[in-house]
Amino acid sequence: MFFVDTIELAGLGNRSYLAGGARTAVAVDPPRDIDQVIVAAARRGVRLAHVVETHIHNDYVTGGLELARITGAAYLVPAAARVSFVRVPVHDGDTLEIDSGLILRAMATPGHTPHHTSYVLEETGTAVAAFTGGSLLIGTVGRPDLVEPRLTAQLARDQYASAHRLAAELPDETPVLPTHGFGSFCSSSQAGGDATTIGKEKAVNEALLQDVDTFVRHLLAGLEDVPAYYAHMGPANAAGPAPVDLTPPAVADADDIAARLAAGEWVVDLRNRVAFARGHVAGSYNFEGDGKVATYLAWMIPWGKPVTLLAASPEQLAAAQRELVRVGIDRPAAAATGEPASWIRDGESLSSFRRGTFADLAAREADDDIVVLDVRRDSERTGGHIEGSVHIPIHALPQRLDEIPAGEVWVHCAGGMRAGIAASLLDAVGREVVAVDDAFGAAAAAGLAVITS
Template sequence: MREVKPVMEIVSFRTPGLGDQTYLLVHEGQGVLVDPQRDIDRFLDTAAERDVDLRFVLETHLHNDYVSGAEQAALRTGAQLVLPAAAAPAYPHTPAFHLEDIKGGHGLSLRPIHTPGHTPEHTSYLVLIDGEPVAVFSGGSLLVASAGRPDLLGPARARSLARLQYGSLHRLAGLPRGVELLPTHGEGSFCTATGAGRFTSTVGDEIDTNPLLAVGGPEEFADRLLAAPMPIPAFYRHMGPANTLGVPPMPALAVPELDLDRLPEAAHVVDIRPRATMAAGHLPGSLGIELSADFGSWTGWLLPHGEPIALVAERGQDVAEAVTQLARIGADAVTGVVYDLTDRATAHFPALNLAEFTRRAAADREQVLDVRMPGEHAAAALAGAVHRFLPDLLTGGIPAELDRDRPVFVACGSGRRAAIAATVLLREGYRPVVLDGAGVPDLISALDA
């Protein structure tokens, strides 16, 4: 929470697992909610606590990385739902046209600025108080030290959108230097073209420091953005259509407790317990994704969208948080949770610290699998290791170079993804050993020492 002007307050809500921010602008008792995610109670409760009359709900674009709560927030509060004019969703809304101001009360105006590039319809909103520009909600256009990706709608449109993004960034950079920059996407988001840093900035700071604003022209800019794109999470392709057609309210967060012998036959079993617990013993065939801020993203990336999920958890774990993260990406079919594995947790793998992992890998005729992202691998590759990005283990299969008769030493950046990969390898008949608490760069240093 930060004061931009004495008469205006910006409350930000960060969702670290998706690398996104939602904003609530408060001015003289009226509120503007920008790019809300589906779990809208946290936004509406904050507005109610401040006795704010929510006047507008704004969307900068049809989101690719989560299902939106904008329509439901407007329906719940009676606020005016505003979307880019070219978005054309299937539900009632007010279209935002380029430079046609939307008037609030007490001197508040919202000026839509068409900023295509991240998506074709993308629109930023300049906030004016008594005619003075004070802040801009830039969505997935100009970001802190970065820009929104232009390739999420497919390679055929990527270059054209990248060229448009060049113009959009410079359009926003033409605003007064003191204007607060409030992007939706930031650090941790797969919607950023490069590694975004801080979450908010000013136009002046970006003019001075954002490397993408120093690129010479639209073609060079497109070359830069498309040279080494990050992978696109598999669930992204379902988000745009959902946000076009409309998103129902959040599902119930309380799910039933399931008996292990009565698991739904079609359900994918996802073990959300701490990875050390999973390593010691988990249900054969289950996918181990410990509950953390990015649990929903990894589950949505690794499992088929829309298919039923059964969770395995420890008593006392925040199962409602797991259900919430899944609901943010439209994965509503959580059938229940298993707490008691009794004697059925027979699948296990060693999880070793750096020193023990290095010693064991050398003793067992080192066979290392690196499951990091391609960009991470390019920046620091371990000689002799087999590289396959974690999601590709499920879509492309286990690398043929790996020998089932020897241990597979699995590493990532910290152990989190390696532990997920270990549960995949186990069900395919391999013998994984996980590097936990360290990553491939640490392993490289240890081997070079």
């Protein structure tokens, strides 16, 4: 009998897998924090014999090299991937024995990257799982524009061909187990569910339903901005990531926090947006620890700038630190936990700003001195936006703050989390701001004029 365990990386919108039999197992696309893979293998009572990568990842730093080193497992990477470390090169059709009667077969599926490789798990000759990485996802495919602009159009066609190869060569009942598609910006769109099979994808996936020209046109037209930190992930993975250090960072007191702010460093408050709005260190930014802290912080912070973390508890700090190492932010410069009153010096006061709903905004809509700021993505705005609102996607906001007209700024997103980030940035530069903590669907019901592009 075989098993497949899923390791959820919810903050990045990805999944890794551990698969094997009674004695040995293989890890597929492991995260940087490899301890959870080791724990999963120990729970199963198996030895990790192989670690495989579907591709050189663009959205996170892999733990594959370190995991293989620590466990003694063979490290398999697609042969065409250019890397600076010793690995077992994988070619199309290569097979390896995972356990008795359990074989992993490599299948070249270029498109997400030129060297992308899927792996089919076979038990006594029957396909029982397909680890498709960034190729065939749930209801969609991985985006083809993360490698090199000149390759994007061809990679889109390769992605189409790879999806069709998987559909043609695998039985309909084969489970499809992708790495991307659960919130990751490596996906061309978000997953259409939590689980799927080859047969289900044949019925719903545009890559398998459209002709190649229509598919490529739609795929390329739907691509949105690439997170800025992606530019650093591929090179880090190709060079061979260093081991991570998850020990607690140096403790920052109120004087240290003030000095870091004065030096232009980023001080990031991980508490929930309600608590942050109520009272926070002036000049700090709010990236909720239980939100997509790694994605948005790594996207928005100038790469390499020191970051100090403020958390409600040591547990919240540790969780955020784990998320951040996955995207290459290895060591916070310092950190503090507890209550915000302990993070400011004697004689100083906490800063705050108001929160509201779309109904509150509707009550103020006629006022000449307010600005409505929409920080959603382009595709979200196309589906409907408040008439007269200013649009700056959240990831572009730090560079475009001077484009926001004078007045009280009511900032909104789709649900409140990104509005909280934006409000903290605006508050830090002295703007009067109200964070709209409400679902965008309530805007029209509140009487606001919502325009569909």
